[in-house]
Structures are given as structure tokens and as C-alpha cells.
Amino acid sequence: MSTSSRSRPWIFLGKRLAYGLLAILAIAVINFFLLKMAPGDAAEAMAGEAGTATPEYIAELRAQFGLDQPVLVQLGHFLARLATFDLGYSFRYGEDNVTLIFDRLPATLMLMSASLLVAVIGGIIFGVTAARYANRAPDQAISLVALLLYATPPYWIGLILILVFSVWLGWTPTSGMVDVLAFNTGWAHVVDVAHHMILPALTQAFFYLAIYIRLVRAGMLDVLSLDFVRVARAKGISESRIMYRHALRNAVLPLLTVVGTNLGGFLGGAVLTETVFSWPGVGRLMFDAMFARDLNLLLSILVLSSAFVVLTNLVVDLLYVVINPTVELK
Amino acid sequence: MMRAFLTSAARNWPVSLGAILLLVILFMALTAGIFFPEGPYVSVGRPLQWPGDLAGAPMGTDALGRNMAAGIFYGARISLLVGFASVAVALIFGIVVGAYAGYYGGWIDNLLMRATELFQTIPQFMLAIVVVAIFGPTIKVIVFALAVVSWPAIARLVRGEFMVIRERAYIQGCIVLGMKDTRIIFTQILPNALSGVMVMSTVLVATAILMESALSFLGFGDPNVITWGSMIGSGRNNMRDAWYIITIPGLCLLITALALNLVGNGLTDLMNPRLRKRKVK
Amino acid sequence: MAEANPQPLLAVENLEVAVAGHPEARILRGVTFAVNRGETLAIVGESGCGKSMTSLSVMGLLPAGVEKTGGSLRLDGTELPITDNRKMRKIRAARIGMVFQEPMAALNPVFPVGKQVAEVIGEHMSLSRSAARARVLSLLDQVGLPDPERIAKSYPHRLSGGQLQRVVIAMALACDPEVIIADEPTTALDVTVQAQIMRLLKQLQIDTQVAIVLVTHNLGLVAHTADRVAVMYGGRKVEEAPTRELFLNPQHPYTRGLLDATPHPDRQRRGGKLLNEIPGTVPSITDPMPGCRFAPRCAFAQADCQAAPPPEEGPAGHRVACYHPAAWAAQDKTEAPQ
Numbered sequence: 037m038s039t040s041s042r043s044r045p046w047i048f049l050g051k052r053l054a055y056g057l058l059a060i061l062a063i064a065v066i067n068f069f070l071l072k073m074a075p076g077d078a079a080e081a082m083a084g085e086a087g088t089a090t091p092e093y094i095a096e097l098r099a100q101f102g103l104d105q106p107v108l109v110q111l112g113h114f115l116a117r118l119a120t121f122d123l124g125y126s127f128r129y130g131e132d133n134v135t136l137i138f139d140r141l142p143a144t145l146m147l148m149s150a151s152l153l154v155a156v157i158g159g160i161i162f163g164v165t166a167a168r169y170a171n172r173a174p175d176q177a178i179s180l181v182a183l184l185l186y187a188t189p190p191y192w193i194g195l196i197l198i199l200v201f202s203v204w205l206g207w208t209p210t211s212g213m214v215d216v217l218a219f220n221t222g223w224a225h226v227v228d229v230a231h232h233m234i235l236p237a238l239t240q241a242f243f244y245l246a247i248y249i250r251l252v253r254a255g256m257l258d259v260l261s262l263d264f265v266r267v268a269r270a271k272g273i274s275e276s277r278i279m280y281r282h283a284l285r286n287a288v289l290p291l292l293t294v295v296g297t298n299l300g301g302f303l304g305g306a307v308l309t310e311t312v313f314s315w316p317g318v319g320r321l322m323f324d325a326m327f328a329r330d331l332n333l334l335l336s337i338l339v340l341s342s343a344f345v346v347l348t349n350l351v352v353d354l355l356y357v358v359i360n361p362t363v364e365l366k
Numbered sequence: 367m368m369r370a371f372l373t374s375a376a377r378n379w380p381v382s383l384g385a386i387l388l389l390v391i392l393f394m395a396l397t398a399g400i401f402f403p404e405g406p407y408v409s410v411g412r413p414l415q416w417p418g419d420l421a422g423a424p425m426g427t428d429a430l431g432r433n434m435a436a437g438i439f440y441g442a443r444i445s446l447l448v449g450f451a452s453v454a455v456a457l458i459f460g461i462v463v464g465a466y467a468g469y470y471g472g473w474i475d476n477l478l479m480r481a482t483e484l485f486q487t488i489p490q491f492m493l494a495i496v497v498v499a500i501f502g503p504t505i506k507v508i509v510f511a512l513a514v515v516s517w518p519a520i521a522r523l524v525r526g527e528f529m530v531i532r533e534r535a536y537i538q539g540c541i542v543l544g545m546k547d548t549r550i551i552f553t554q555i556l557p558n559a560l561s562g563v564m565v566m567s568t569v570l571v572a573t574a575i576l577m578e579s580a581l582s583f584l585g586f587g588d589p590n591v592i593t594w595g596s597m598i599g600s601g602r603n604n605m606r607d608a609w610y611i612i613t614i615p616g617l618c619l620l621i622t623a624l625a626l627n628l629v630g631n632g633l634t635d636l637m638n639p640r641l642r643k644r645k646v647k
Numbered sequence: 648m649a650e651a652n653p654q655p656l657l658a659v660e661n662l663e664v665a666v667a668g669h670p671e672a673r674i675l676r677g678v679t680f681a682v683n684r685g686e687t688l689a690i691v692g693e694s695g696c697g698k699s700m701t702s703l704s705v706m707g708l709l710p711a712g713v714e715k716t717g718g719s720l721r722l723d724g725t726e727l728p729i730t731d732n733r734k735m736r737k738i739r740a741a742r743i744g745m746v747f748q749e750p751m752a753a754l755n756p757v758f759p760v761g762k763q764v765a766e767v768i769g770e771h772m773s774l775s776r777s778a779a780r781a782r783v784l785s786l787l788d789q790v791g792l793p794d795p796e797r798i799a800k801s802y803p804h805r806l807s808g809g810q811l812q813r814v815v816i817a818m819a820l821a822c823d824p825e826v827i828i829a830d831e832p833t834t835a836l837d838v839t840v841q842a843q844i845m846r847l848l849k850q851l852q853i854d855t856q857v858a859i860v861l862v863t864h865n866l867g868l869v870a871h872t873a874d875r876v877a878v879m880y881g882g883r884k885v886e887e888a889p890t891r892e893l894f895l896n897p898q899h900p901y902t903r904g905l906l907d908a909t910p911h912p913d914r915q916r917r918g919g920k921l922l923n924e925i926p927g928t929v930p931s932i933t934d935p936m937p938g939c940r941f942a943p944r945c946a947f948a949q950a951d952c953q954a955a956p957p958p959e960e961g962p963a964g965h966r967v968a969c970y971h972p973a974a975w976a977a978q979d980k981t982e983a984p985q
Contacts, residue, residue, distance in 0.1 A: 059483075059484055059487060062484055063484065063487070063488060066484075066488075070496060070497075070500055071500075073500060073501070074499075074500040074501075075502075183624065183627060183628075183631075184620070184624065186623075186627060187572065187576075187620055187623035187624040187626075187627050188616075188619075188620050188623070189576050189579055189580065189583075189595075189598075189616060189619050189620070189623075190580075191580055191583055191598075192583075192598060192612065192616035192619065192620075195598070195602065195605060195612050195616070196612075196613070196616070198605075199605060199606075199609055199612075203605075203606050262752060263747060263749055263752035263753050264752060264753055264754055264755045264756075266708060266747070267745075267747055267753045267754070267815070267818075268755070269706075269708055269739070270706055270708060270739055270740065270744075270745040270747075271739065271740045271766060271767045271770065271818065272735075272736040272737065272738070272739035272740040272741060272767070272770050272771060273736070273766065273770055274736065275732065282755050285755075285757045285758075286755070286756065286757055289757075297486060300486070300487060300488060300489035300490060300492075301489065301490065301491075303489040303492065304489040304490050304491025304492050304493075305491065307491060307492065307495065307584070308491070308580055308583070308584070311584060322492065322495065323584060326495060326499055326584070326586060327585070329499070331499060331500065334495070334496050334499050335496060337492065338488065338489070338492050338493065338496050341488075341489050341492055342487055342488045342489065345487050345488070345489065346487055349487070359757075360757065361756070361757060361759075361802040361804075362756050362757070362802065362804050
């Protein structure tokens with residue numbers, strides 16, 4: 037355990053960044069070959085979209101986009117374009133794929149952050165409570181709910197929530213992100229969006245809430261059996277301080293790692309949530325692209341989402357080092 | 367040993383409950399053709415009949431007057447088939463990758479695990495959608511797509527087990543005796559690593575079933591079969607008035623996934639002596 | 648001993664501890680001892696004899712599933728409210744400090760050690776932040792840690808076992824407790840460090856007049872530090888005497904066995920073995936044997952030993968629970984020593 041590795045964060049950062057870039061490159065290559073495996077190529081798809089599918093026109097398009105060249109050359113072109121953030125053009129939407137995705141990204145990130153927050157905070161509160169009352173009534177109730185949430189199809193929870201809270205009780209809007217007829221501005225707009233976000237955020241959070249409750253509970257039980265907890269008790273500290281300060285700080289470390297690996301899951305789940313609630317984000321865009329058979333846009337979403345996960349995982353790794361003093365940078 | 371295992375399994379009621387529920391679902395899948403020989407697509411009466419309103423359609427009818435009960439029975443087939451088949455495929459791939467990575471270690475391990483991590487980075491559900499988009503929405507493709515997203519978890523678990531078991535004396539003995547690596551991997555180590563893998567598989571089957579239903583719900587499933595997910599998807603438009611249309615297939619999915627999780631969790635407790643001891647205490 | 652001093656600082660009387668819901672599983676079967684200000688009492692025995700349970704009882708920290716079933720625990724004449732966590736919290740660390748066996752595991756890995764010492768002060772003393780900080784540094788200095796400023800900021804994994812145990816001792820001392828319970832404080836440490844830690848405890852006792860209950864299986868450790876020694880076996884105290892007296896004139900066969908099991912060059916010189924083992928194993932806590940619990944392993948056991956547990960007897964300074972104390976003395980006269 038030397039101090040040297042910890043005092044050289046730049047080397048650690050550089051290595052992680054290099055690995056991240058390599059991962060994005062690998063994902064792009066996988067993506068390229070997936071596209072190659074699809075029946076028909078981009079030229080045919082484009083010609084189909086443009087409405088004039090004559091063989092001459094397709095051949096022309098092929099030459100224009102370099103599709104008549106060897107696969108490796110094409111891969112080179114593809115990666116070169118990717119490096120300049122050029123993921124092609126969607127005829128369906130008459131817009132750059134990258135522009136399309138980035139326009140929808142804020143809505144998705146907002147929903148994702150809200151649901152992540154619900155899942156993590158709820159997971160900690162319920163997980164700690166369950167651990168504190170291990171094998172007693174509160175723990176059994178929480179564990180049962182977690183088990184049910186984990187086994188429920190998330191999109192179905194979304195529908196049921198709409199049915200109960202929007203249709204029957206009329207408390208929340210059924211879909212969308214804003215009340216389009218209200219033309220709210222300023223604070224009213226924020227409240228409006230938050231109101232629209234309650235159900236989708238809950239829907240997307242529930243599955244992960246279940247995972248985090250279990251994780252925090254198990255982590256807390258492990259930590260609570262360690263010696264330093266007994267020492268803390270011998271110090272005369274209150275039980276809740278032991279729980280929330282001494283034990284939790286140790287138990288949330290694995291939670292952070294798991295949240296990092298779940299980010300991709302949150303994005304995947306966004307396809308369902310945003311479709312159910314007509315939330316104008318990347319997930320909904322993916323659903324539309326699928327129906328429009330816009331393969332290129334689909335793959336662009338996949339690549340950018342993966343890149344996003346790689347980058348956020350990098351941040352999570354750094355955060356982990358900040359939070360956990362016992363980690364040595366490698 | 368086996369008897370002790372079985373008696374403790376009997377005492378562990380969640381496992382028993384899970385197993386019974388699974389058997390019920392399996393029964394539905396197997397008897398769909400007997401109870402509903404006409405298949406799930408035939409209109410049996412007026413549309414949107416509530417459960418109990420129409421004799422012969424105990425779960426009501428959908429927007430096209432089709433028998434919901436028939437859909438549920440036939441849907442059980444697809445859920446179980448896709449769930450178990452995709453995990454079986456994922457098992458083969460995940461075990462091979464994990465076994466070689468854990469057994470050899472070093473750069474092979476590094477390479478294989480980096481690849482595994484890569485697949486875990488890609489948003490799973492999105493990858494499944496793209497695979498279906500590229501290869502077309504058939505049961506085979508969906509099984510393949512779900513296998514593609516399920517194998518990394520298995521590979522990582524198998525690798526971990528192999529790294530531990532590999533160091534045990536009897537495996538070192540096999541190596542000294544000059545036994546071939548492949549033989550050690552598959553006849554000596556794998557059987558000892560399988561119990562944990564099986565437990566994880568039950569939970570993965572549940573996840574796969576939920577994911578298949580999600581694909582069907584979005585309309586990306588096989589259009590030639592009826593599934594619980596597609597029933598929810600097409601029932602959405604009528605859910606305000608006829609909420610049973612989405613509720614019944616949703617509950618079926620919940621029960622199936624719950625049953626698999628109960629079995630999986632229960633088996634974990636049974637196999638983990640540390641936890642077992644804690645419980646007795 | 649109780650007669651000698653009408654009100655000892657910490658008095659444990661007939662302490663009974665059993666597994667909750669299983670009164671037949673008796674972990675402690677009536678343990679009595681007392682300790683005065685500035686005095687060190689050592690509680691010695693094999694693992695499983697109940698010595699750690701005794702110290703945890705005093706702290707009110709019995710593990711879940713274990714409960715006190717009888718007897719009394721008095722600090723300065725007042726019964727300790729060991730089942731009332733809220734009241735007990737005010738006593739822990741403030742009046743009774745504890746030092747644990749594994750210094751590496753005793754500190755929370757995610758907080759700097761200074762913060763963990765400060766936490767005790769913050770809990771029990773109303774000091775300003777800067778005063779608390781100053782106290783932490785002076786405590787770290789007091790327990791012999793060089794460069795307290797740096798140590799206070801360090802995380803546990805950066806410090807050695809000896810350093811960590813000094814921090815734990817600083818934590819135990821932080822609120823000037825009247826008693827310190829040290830449960831195997833040096834077992835996990837290197838031999839050279841062991842001596843340093845024991846010297847430190849002794850010095851701190853001279854400075855502060857704190858009473859120390861030293862729980863250990865190591866008789867060698869006891870010889871230099873304890874004023875009195877209580878030997879425990881099978882959940883009971885079998886012998887108690889001033890340290891020198893116990894070493895020179897053990898009365899209970901088990902005490903003698905323990906002494907024989909300690910490496911002793913003198914004995915080897917006298918032609919004996921360097922190390923003798925006590926044959927057999929400790930009886931289970933559920934074993935309902937009616938007599939002396941050491942009888943099955945005792946070379947001098949007779950019929951009466953099996954009938955009823957022997958009462959504690961002997962002068963106030965040296966008490967022993969045995970029907971045939973120092974039975975070997977008679978034997979040694981008739982047989983030549985081996």
C-alpha cells in the first residue's frame with residue numbers, strides 16, 4: 037500500500053480514459069458489422085426512403101457512400117466519420133442522426149436522473165431500515181415489496197400507474213412532458229414538467245429500487261457484523277448514527293459500482309418508459325426508428341448510448357476513488 | 367445428503383411456492399392445445415366481454431372478441447420457451463468464455479473479460495431491439511438476441527468460480543498428472559461450479575421472460591405468435607374501460623418471474639451454508 | 648476480596664449469561680469479581696471459557712441471542728442498566744472504555760482515525776470543535792504516537808497494527824473513563840509491539856488511576872501487568888489470587904495446567920518438559936454435568952468432584968473453587984516428579 041499510486045491521479049485518469057475510448061471504438065466496430073449483417077444495405081434503405089429504387093440510383097448511392105468498396109475500407113470511413121461525430125443522415129426525419137439524438141437527450145437524461153435518484157435514495161432508506169429490523173416485520177414487508185417490484189414488468193407498472201393515478205384518480209397527466217395547451221413559462225413550466233415526470237420516473241425507478249434495496253440490506257448486514265461496528269457501539273454512539281454514518285458509508289460503496297453498471301439498463305428501460313408515457317426522449321426516438329425501419333438511426337442511438345455509459349462509468353470510477361479512501365489507483 | 371437437501375427444500379416454503387407456481391404455468395403451456403384446440407386467434411364472442419360475462423371465456427375477450435384465456439395459455443408457451451431457450455444458449459456461451467478466462471487467467475482472462483464488460487456496457491434492451499431489427503422478428507432471433515444480452519453475467523460468475531476452484535489441491539493434482547486442460551475444465555472444475563450458475567440461471571430466465579414480453583409489448587415480437595407482452599401491448603388502447611385486458615397478462619408475467627426468483631433465491635439460501643447458519647441463529 | 652473493600656469500583660457478582668430462549672445453554676455460570684481504582688485485574692482462560700462474554704456483559708454489548716439471566720453488575724455501587732441501550736450509551740466510553748482484540752478491524756476504514764477519536768469526545772463531552780481537536784491531538788500524543796497531526800488525518804489502512812491499537816486506546820481513554828476493559832489487546836500484534844502496548848497501558852494507569860480489566864489467554868502477559876488474576880474455566884471463575892501468589896502457589900489443577908502450558912525455561916531446566924498440554928477439551932455450554940466442569944480433564948478428580956460444583960473457598964486474597972486444591976502437593980511427596 038504505497039502512497040505513490042494515489043498521488044498520481046493523472047496516470048490513472050489517462051489509463052481509464054484510454055480504456056474508455058478503446059471500448060467506444062470496439063462498440064463502434066461491433067455496430068458496423070451488425071449493420072453489415074442486415075439484409076440490404078444503406079443504399080437500398082435510402083433509396084427506399086427516397087422513393088426511387090431503380091438499380092441505377094442504388095448503384096449511384098452505393099458509389100457515393102463508398103458502399104462498393106472493400107469492407108475494411110468502409111470500416112475505416114465509418115470510424116473516420118464517427119470521430120467527427122458524423123453518424124449519417126436520417127431520411128425519415130430529414131435530419132442528422134447526431135442532431136436528432138442530441139435534441140432528445142436532455143429529456144431522457146432528466147427522466148433518468150430523476151428515476152436514478154428515486155431508486156438510490158429509496159434503496160438506501162428502505163435497505164437500511166430492512167437491515168436494522170433484519171428478519172422482523174418491517175424487513176419482511178420491505179423484502180416482499182422488493183421481490184415483487186423485481187419480478188414485475190416495468191412497462192406494465194407504468195400502465196397500471198396511469199390507470200390508477202391518471203384515469204381513476206385524475207392526479208397526474210397520462211402522457212407527454214408538458215401540457216402543450218397551457219404554454220407555461222418559468223416556474224410554472226418547471227412544475228408542469230415535474231408533474232408529468234412523477235409517473236415515468238417512478239415506473240423506471242421501481243425495478244432498480246428493488247435491486248438497491250436488496251443490495252443495501254445485504255451490504256448493511258455484512259458491515260454490521262464487522263468489528264468496527266461493535267467498537268462504535270462501545271463508544272456510546274447512537275444506533276442510528278452507527279447505521280447511517282458508520283455502516284452505510286461502507287455499504288454504499290458497492291452500491292455505487294452497481295449503479296454504474298446499471299446506467300445502460302436505465303437507458304434501455306427508457307425505450308419502454310418513454311414509449312408508455314410518450315416522453316419525448318431518446319428511448320421514444322428509438323421506438324419510432326424501429327417502426328420506421330430506420331436501421332442507421334437505431335444503430336446510432338445504440339453507439340451513442342454505449343458511449344454515454346462508458347463515459348459515465350469513468351465518472352463513477354473517479355467518484356468511487358473520491359468516496360472510498362482505501363482504494364489505491366491502478 | 368440429497369434427502370437432507372430435499373427436506374430442507376420442503377421446509378423452505380418460498381421455494382416450494384415458486385416451484386408450484388412454475389408447474390402451474392408449465393401446465394398451462396402444455397395443455398393450451400387441449401383446452402383451446404381452436405387456437406388463440408379465433409373470435410369466440412363479442413369484443414371486450416369482462417371475465418365471467420361469457421361462458422367459455424373465463425378471462426373475458428379482447429378487443430377482437432378473442433378468448434383471453436386461450437391467449438394466456440398459448441402465451442405461457444412462448445414465455446417459457448423463449449425464457450429457457452435463450453438462457454440455455456447464453457449458458458453455453460457464458461460457460462465457455464468464463465471457464466477459459468478463469469482457468470487460464472493472464473492475458474486470455476484479460477481479453478475475454480474486457481469483451482464481457484464491453485457487452486455489459488452496451489444497453490442490453492437496446493442491443494436486443496437492434497438485433498431484432500436487423501435479423502427480423504422471429505422467435506429464433508429473439509432467443510438469440512436475449513442470449514446475446516444474458517451471457518456476460520454467466521461468464522463473469524463462471525470465471526469467478528473457476529478462479530477459486532482451480533486453486534484447489536485436487537485440480538492441481540490433475541494438472542500435475544498431465545490431464546488435458548479441456549478435460550480438467552469440463553470434467554473436473556465445471557461440475558463443481560455449476561450449482562451457482564444454475565441459481566443465477568433461474569433469475570436470468572425471469573429477466574429474459576420479462577425482456578421478451580417487453581419486446582412483444584412494443585410490437586417488436588414475432589407477429590405470428592400470441593404472447594403476454596403483445597396482449598398487453600394491444601390491450602393498451604382499451605385499458606381505460608377494460609382494464610382486465612392488461613391486468614391479466616401482466617399478472618401472469620409477474621407470477622412467472624416471481625416464481626423463478628423465489629426458486630432462485632431459495633436455492634441460494636440452501637447452497638450457502640453461511641446464510642443458512644445465520645438463519646438458524 | 649469483596650470483604651476487603653466494601654465498595655469496589657466495578658463489582659460483578661454471580662453473573663449468569665445464557666443463550667436467549669435456551670436457559671440450559673449457560674455461557675456464564677455465576678461469575679464474581681471486583682476491581683478497584685488504579686488496579687489491574689486479569690481474567691485468564693482458554694477461548695470459550697466465557698471471559699469475552701464477561702467483558703461484553705459489562706459494556707451491555709452482549710451479542711443478539713445472548714442474554715443476562717442473573718447476577719449483578721455494579722459500577723461505583725450503582726447497577727449498570729445493561730439492557731437499556733439508551734442509558735448504557737451514556738456509560739460506554741464515558742465511564743467504561745474498551746480496547747478490542749483486532750486493531751485492524753476495530754476502526755472504520757472510511758474515516759480518518761482522528762475523526763473517530765473525536766467522535767467519542769463529541770458524543771460524551773461538551774467541548775468546542777477546536778478544544779475537541781486539541782484533545783484528540785493530545786490523546787494521540789499521550790498514547791505515544793509520533794506526529795499526531797499526521798496520524799489524525801490518516802485512514803486506518805495506512806497505519807500499522809501497533810499504531811492502530813494506540814489509536815483504539817486513545818479512543819478508550821478519550822473521556823477519562825473510570826474503567827478500561829482490554830479484551831485481548833495484544834493478541835493480534837507482533838511480540839515486540841505487545842510489550843510496548845502493555846507498557847503504555849500500565850503507564851496510563853499510573854497517570855490516570857484508571858482501573859483495567861485485562862482479558863487474555865496469555866499468562867505471560869499477565870505476569871508483568873496484572874495486580875490480581877482471575878482464572879476462568881467453563882463459564883466459572885475457578886481461582887483468583889494476587890498475581891505473584893497465583894504464579895508461585897496455584898491451588899486449582901486447571902490453573903496449574905495453564906501455567907504448565909506456558910513455555911517456561913525454568914521447568915525445562917528442572918528436567919520437565921518445556922510445554923505441557925492439558926488433555927481433553929472444554930465441555931459444551933449445554934453439557935448438564937452436575938459437578939466441577941474441569942473434572943473430566945482433571946488428573947486429581949475424585950468422586951465428590953462429579954457430584955456438585957465446588958464452592959469458592961479460601962482466604963480473601965486467594966480463593967479457589969476446588970474440592971482438592973493443590974492435590975498434586977500430596978502426590979509429589981509420594982511419587983517422584985517426572
